[in-house]
Amino acid sequence: MENLIALLIAAPLLGAVVLLCGGRRLDRTGHWIGTLLAAVSFGIGVALFADMLGRSADDRTLTQNLYTWIPVEGFQADMAFQLDQLSMTFVLLISGVGTLIHVYSIGYMEHDERRRRFFGYLNLFVAAMLLLVLADNFLLLYFGWEGVGLASYLLIGFWQHKPSAATAAKKAFLVNRVGDMGLSIAIMLMFTTFGTFAFGPVFGAVGEASEGMLTAIGLMLLLAACGKSAQVPLQSWLGDAMEGPTPVSALIHAATMVTAGVYLIVRSGAVFNAAPDAQLVVVVVGAVTLLFGAIVGCAKDDIKKALAGSTMSQIGYMILAAGLGPIGYVFAIMHLVTHGFFKAGLFLGAGSVMHGMNDEVDMRKYGALRKYMPVTFVTFGLGYLAIIGFPGLSGFFSKDMIIEAAFAKGGTEGWILGGVTLLGAGITAFYMTRVMLLTFFGEKRWQPDAQGHEPHPHESPKSMTIPMVILAFGSVFAGAFFEIGERFLTWLEPVTGYEHGNPPVSAMTVTAATMVMLLAGVGIAWGMYGRRPVPVLAPRGSFLTRAARRDLYQDDFNHVVLVRGGEHLTRSLVYVDHSLVDGVVNGTAASVGGLSGRLRKLQNGYARSYAVSMFGGTAILIAATLLMRAV
Amino acid sequence: MNPVNYLYLAALLFTIGAVGVLIRKNAIVLFMCIELMLNACNLAFVAFSRMHGNLDGQIIAFFTMVVAAAEVVVGLAIIVSLFRTRHSASVDDASLMKL
Numbered sequence: 070m071e072n073l074i075a076l077l078i079a080a081p082l083l084g085a086v087v088l089l090c091g092g093r094r095l096d097r098t099g100h101w102i103g104t105l106l107a108a109v110s111f112g113i114g115v116a117l118f119a120d121m122l123g124r125s126a127d128d129r130t131l132t133q134n135l136y137t138w139i140p141v142e143g144f145q146a147d148m149a150f151q152l153d154q155l156s157m158t159f160v161l162l163i164s165g166v167g168t169l170i171h172v173y174s175i176g177y178m179e180h181d182e183r184r185r186r187f188f189g190y191l192n193l194f195v196a197a198m199l200l201l202v203l204a205d206n207f208l209l210l211y212f213g214w215e216g217v218g219l220a221s222y223l224l225i226g227f228w229q230h231k232p233s234a235a236t237a238a239k240k241a242f243l244v245n246r247v248g249d250m251g252l253s254i255a256i257m258l259m260f261t262t263f264g265t266f267a268f269g270p271v272f273g274a275v276g277e278a279s280e281g282m283l284t285a286i287g288l289m290l291l292l293a294a295c296g297k298s299a300q301v302p303l304q305s306w307l308g309d310a311m312e313g314p315t316p317v318s319a320l321i322h323a324a325t326m327v328t329a330g331v332y333l334i335v336r337s338g339a340v341f342n343a344a345p346d347a348q349l350v351v352v353v354v355g356a357v358t359l360l361f362g363a364i365v366g367c368a369k370d371d372i373k374k375a376l377a378g379s380t381m382s383q384i385g386y387m388i389l390a391a392g393l394g395p396i397g398y399v400f401a402i403m404h405l406v407t408h409g410f411f412k413a414g415l416f417l418g419a420g421s422v423m424h425g426m427n428d429e430v431d432m433r434k435y436g437a438l439r440k441y442m443p444v445t446f447v448t449f450g451l452g453y454l455a456i457i458g459f460p461g462l463s464g465f466f467s468k469d470m471i472i473e474a475a476f477a478k479g480g481t482e483g484w485i486l487g488g489v490t491l492l493g494a495g496i497t498a499f500y501m502t503r504v505m506l507l508t509f510f511g512e513k514r515w516q517p518d519a520q521g522h523e524p525h526p527h528e529s530p531k532s533m534t535i536p537m538v539i540l541a542f543g544s545v546f547a548g549a550f551f552e553i554g555e556r557f558l559t560w561l562e563p564v565t566g567y568e569h570g571n572p573p574v575s576a577m578t579v580t581a582a583t584m585v586m587l588l589a590g591v592g593i594a595w596g597m598y599g600r601r602p603v604p605v606l607a608p609r610g611s612f613l614t615r616a617a618r619r620d621l622y623q624d625d626f627n628h629v630v631l632v633r634g635g636e637h638l639t640r641s642l643v644y645v646d647h648s649l650v651d652g653v654v655n656g657t658a659a660s661v662g663g664l665s666g667r668l669r670k671l672q673n674g675y676a677r678s679y680a681v682s683m684f685g686g687t688a689i690l691i692a693a694t695l696l697m698r699a700v
Numbered sequence: 701m702n703p704v705n706y707l708y709l710a711a712l713l714f715t716i717g718a719v720g721v722l723i724r725k726n727a728i729v730l731f732m733c734i735e736l737m738l739n740a741c742n743l744a745f746v747a748f749s750r751m752h753g754n755l756d757g758q759i760i761a762f763f764t765m766v767v768a769a770a771e772v773v774v775g776l777a778i779i780v781s782l783f784r785t786r787h788s789a790s791v792d793d794a795s796l797m798k799l
Contacts, residue, residue: 674794674796675792677721677791680721680722
């Protein structure tokens with residue numbers, strides 16, 4: 070079975086190569102090839118999963134060593150894969166949700182003449198992400214990591230004729246580079262400390278390294294995770310990444326890219342367990358991002374940007390859970406999977422709405438769409454109930470577990486983290502209810518556009534609604550399926566480890582508190598957007614609303630601190646370059662020039678002056694020879 | 701007669717030639733002065749040859765004559781063409797190659 074692992078990656082990679090090199094003759098069939106190869110990858114994943122279930126929990130890890138990638142004495146990197154329960158979970162999520170998004174894109178991108186290329190990029194994205202989660206060493210993981218960065222750049226900037234899309238792609242790429250730098254430094258530190266960067270040896274030797282070194286590695290890994298998973302302080306690319314086509318947003322937010330950071334931290338759990346300081350920073354980053362994303366999500370009128378804020382916040386939950394150590398790893402991954410279902414569903418729903426509304430994204434110009442798009446309404450609604458944690462749906466179980474684990478951290482820390490996660494749950498309920506009410510309820514608020522075309526909202530084609538329905542099923546049942554008999558916990562525990570925390574309050578109390586926050590959030594949102602008509606033009610709003618509309622001034626902060634700071638730095642470097650470096654060079658040149666200007670005067674063209682110098686030179690030579698002989 | 705006297709004569713001739721090169725402008729005179737220096741050297745070579753009792757100096761004198769003859773051929777050709785274009789044999793007029 071282990072020989073199949075490489076095929077998981079090879080199938081979508083083949084798709085990418087064929088579609089990107091195949092040229093226009095594949096324009097008519099390209100999307101089918103891409104979708105088929107993604108589905109093949111999912112099929113192989115399911116086969117491997119079935120095989121894995123057939124073996125005992127200790128015997129489930131498969132490895133495959135293709136060849137030695139970099140054979141250097143003392144530095145060996147293998148093209149080797151490792152498929153354990155954690156990788157398996159990701160493989161199914163990536164290829165499964167990825168395939169659904171491929172199917173959806175067939176309809177969504179139907180009128181785009183570059184659809185073949187789009188599918189090539191999607192395949193590349195899936196292949197890179199699979200490589201990332203299947204690698205058995207950090208260097209290969211880094212390869213996949215960079216591949217994901219490249220594919221996201223290509224897809225976010227897919228409509229490159231729009232300057233905003235090109236800029237957003239560049240921004241995502243650059244911000245990600247900062248995180249990538251963290252990962253490369255972490256790999257270098259690992260190599261100097263342990264002499265290797267393969268997962269097994271590194272995690273096995275953690276006990277021998279000093280805590281300071283482990284903390285440094287942990288913080289660098291966290292920086293990497295912040296970049297890919299859009300956590301504070303590297304969160305600014307996520308909102309702008311909405312410039313890409315909607316299936317891309319779904320893919321980035323649900324199946325690939327942003328989940329990579331969570332994977333990295335959970336995978337490197339052994340390092341973090343031994344570095345409590347690094348863990349604390351992880352938890353803080355998660356908690357801050359959780360609130361940051363939620364607040365931003367409350368104020369956005371662009372449906373995709375509101376969902377982007379929500380992703381940031383939900384990934385914050387996962388990072389926070391991953392930072393809690395063994396009491397949280399399993400729940401981080403569980404929330405990641407359930408989030409994969411409902412967030413993909415929500416994004417595809419948003420795409421479906423935009424598809425019917427002439428690509429309008431402003432929710433204030435929607436309203437009452439439930440009558441026009443019943444399937445989208447129901448699937449989006451189920452995703453909505455799942456994300457706010459409606460009892461029985463998947464988000465309810467996974468989020469509840471994280472809140473409990475946060476309380477179980479213990480001490481003041483536990484209370485603070487528990488409070489933050491509870492508050493986050495309330496805000497989530499608020500902003501998602503707001504999205505729901507603005508889009509599907511109330512009066513219709515759309516108007517004819519500048520050319521006098523009034524949008525005619527209609528249900529999307531089957532290729533788009535079927536993936537939404539499947540994802541809605543996942544959103545509803547995944548949580549309960551995982552939770553009954555603690556299936557997910559038993560499944561993942563051999564890899565990530567688990568210890569049961571003891572929250573200072575009972576689980577029932579936590580659930581009750583979550584429900585209260587949920588009701589409060591929904592109630593406030595209904596009071597603001599459901600009970601009274603929504604103005605088409607956004608009101609000025611309070612200071613907080615205006616700040617949140619501007620993403621809590623993240624870009625302004627980056628501009629003032631990093632861009633201006635960088636400009637000042639380069640200006641001073643240019644000054645030093647001009648005055649000091651150029652001064653030395655120009656000074657040398659000037660003195661040589663001046664000297665030669667004087668020497669030039671000797672060449673006056675008069676034969677007799679040359680003769681004098683010849684006689685003088687000869688006389689000096691003869692005198693010197695005689696003198697030497699005399700001495 | 702003491703052969704050293706020939707050396708004195710050679711030194712005298714050489715000095716006359718050198719001074720002539722330095723102070724005269726006419727290319728032909730300059731040329732003659734150079735010939736004078738060359739022949740002063742020849743005289744010294746032959747005198748040394750006589751003093752040391754071997755033929756080395758005399759052979760070198762022949763070489764010098766060959767070189768001098770070749771030099772005269774080239775040099776006179778240059779002077780003639782210079783005179784044709786500039787109507788002057790003054791070496792100071794031919795100072796155009798300076799920077």
